[in-house]
Amino acid sequence: QNNKYQKLIDLIKPNNGDKILEIGCGWGGFAEYLGKKYDVKLDCITISKKQFEYAKKRIHKCGLNEKVNIEIKDYRDLKNKYNSIASIEMIEAVGQNYLESYFKTIKDNLSDDGRAAIQAITIDDNMFDRYKNKTDFIQKYIFPGGFLPSKNIINKYVSENGLAIKSYDSYADHYSDTLAIWRNEFNKKWDLDKKQGFDLTFKRMWEFYLSYCEAGFKSKNIDLIQFSLQNK
Template identity: 45%
Template sequence: MDHLVEIGSGWGGFALYAAQNYGCKVTTITISQAQYDEAVARIQAAGLAHRVEVQLKDYRLLEGKFDKLVSIEMIEAVGEQYLSTYFKQCRNLLKPQGLGLIQAITIEDARYKKALKTVDYIKRYIFPGSFIPCISVLTQTASEQKLRLKHLEDIGQSYAQTLHLWRKNFLAAREQVLALGFDEKFIRMWDFYLCYCEGGFKEGVISDVHMLFEANVY
């Protein structure tokens, strides 16, 4: 049975999916108490606590060796200065020739350096301190940490459609959003955010990629 480690639990959805559909053992980590509580509750409700372990822990403190690794859009919270640390830890957590799948939102290589110094709408209002890497920096940094790129798939156009549907569903649930205590300002802010991202993905200024790495043995 493969032992999979997930860096960045989210709300536990992927860990549950992996355990239910592939029968693997999963260790998933988060630094968010809210995400930890929700993920634990969902896993217990599914009767999979014997197979899925959730830890409230910084990824840099995790120990052990795993057959597979996955990290879904957590890298945007790492920061440029810690990118090498992130990939080094991914390598350390994998057994020799173990596979790691990283999903990352990326920006065009030509726009990368300028974006590092720019505070756009998302950095100001949605994800303060967020970091959007480019593919060349990701592949180079991973290679330096003995992770060999095996496959890369760009799913940016699919993500544009996803954002379009998110916005449609969000606006359709306007009254429910207000009932939760959010105001019209929040709705407008989130509406613009979803439009902003959809446009970026459609134009290819930003994208979303799956990068499959193998841990080198040398």
């Protein structure tokens, strides 16, 4: 996780005193890492009450209240300017109809010389048209409302909103290896999960989900990418 955070930070290249935005802060891991290592001010937003409460406590426990601000806010309501913007696997939750507004928000809230760093799971361009018109296993059982963009769609909305991709890295092989480890650990700990009331249907669903994703990344039908953006 820390390697992932550092890679994104290397893309935005923060300076002391910078004002940074995180769109979709999750459980606060990136905020804690950045707040501990860099002299910056960080605004983090989420629309999840549980994530907000957990991240808020996490930041308080680390003594970072003066540097890190956690808010419940929809990204579309943002109206500010930041030296840098980071967003980790938030784009998959945006939905097909709101990809344009996601990149417009980044454009509108990024300073003229600012940088944005995005981590996203994408689907292969050749599969996108079929994928966008169907509900797959993950959308039905794991992430209702989730939607994977393709690289071409990302490029389209980036360009249309006055932004440019400056760097791009792919980590599909790393993710497939990670998913194999997760699946093995899940099976090792199944007796503990079973004691918590989870049944064999749950077990089979998660084994299939982890194997399904592992195969997707290994075949490059899906990819994990990190890319940086700047104004044109």
